[in-house]
Amino acid sequence: MKLVTAIIRAYQTDQVREELIANGITRITVSRVSGHGAQQRVEVYRGKKVIPDLIPKVRLEIAVNEDFVEKAIEAIMVGVKGDAAKEGQIGDGKIFVTTLDECIRIRTGERGTTAI
Ligand SMILES: Nc1ncnc2c1ncn2[C@@H]1O[C@H](COP(=O)(O)OP(=O)(O)OP(=O)(O)O)[C@@H](O)[C@H]1O
Ligand SMILES: [Mg+2]
Numbered sequence: 001m002k003l004v005t006a007i008i009r010a011y012q013t014d015q016v017r018e019e020l021i022a023n024g025i026t027r028i029t030v031s032r033v034s035g036h037g038a039q040q041r042v043e044v045y046r047g048k049k050v051i052p053d054l055i056p057k058v059r060l061e062i063a064v065n066e067d068f069v070e071k072a073i074e075a076i077m078v079g080v081k082g083d084a085a086k087e088g089q090i091g092d093g094k095i096f097v098t099t100l101d102e103c104i105r106i107r108t109g110e111r112g113t114t115a116i
Contacts, residue, residue: 001100001116004072006060007035008080008093013058016079023075025068027116029061037091057093063100065113073097 008016013030020028034054044050062072073095080092105115 001103001113002064002066002069003098003100004060004062004064004069004076005096005098006062006076006093007033007057008060008076009091010056010058012080012082013060015082016060016076019075019079020062020072023071025062025064025072025075027062031059031061033057033059037094055091063103063116065116069097 006016010032017028017030020026034056036052036055060076064072076095081088102111103113103115104111108115
């Protein structure tokens, strides 16, 4: 099992969700977060270091079985890019994939791949 965590632009959330659902990935957690990527620099303003503002983003968390990892990544990429002709832009976001040790469905007590 893997946890796919994606940080995307807030306005792309519905587009990405639609793409995930179309690929059979229907369970998701969505949070509003803020952060910045590599392009932000520390600047000096009136002799003080000023860290530029955090940018609002959306974090998607999707726990999947192994055979859905690449499908989830592909769906997020397609959803973020939207129209296939669109170029990639700075700040498009990131996808992190981590190993998930356990998953428990509280209602039934099922564990592991069947609980996902
Ligand atoms: N290494 C990281 N660790 C934690 N969060 C990150 C990391 N990189 C990016 N993020 C999160 O993802 C958001 C989008 O990052 P972003 O797409 O700007 O990454 P980048 O490395 O600057 O790539 P790009 O050059 O395409 O902009 C950030 O605002 C931040 O919330
Ligand atoms: Mg960036």
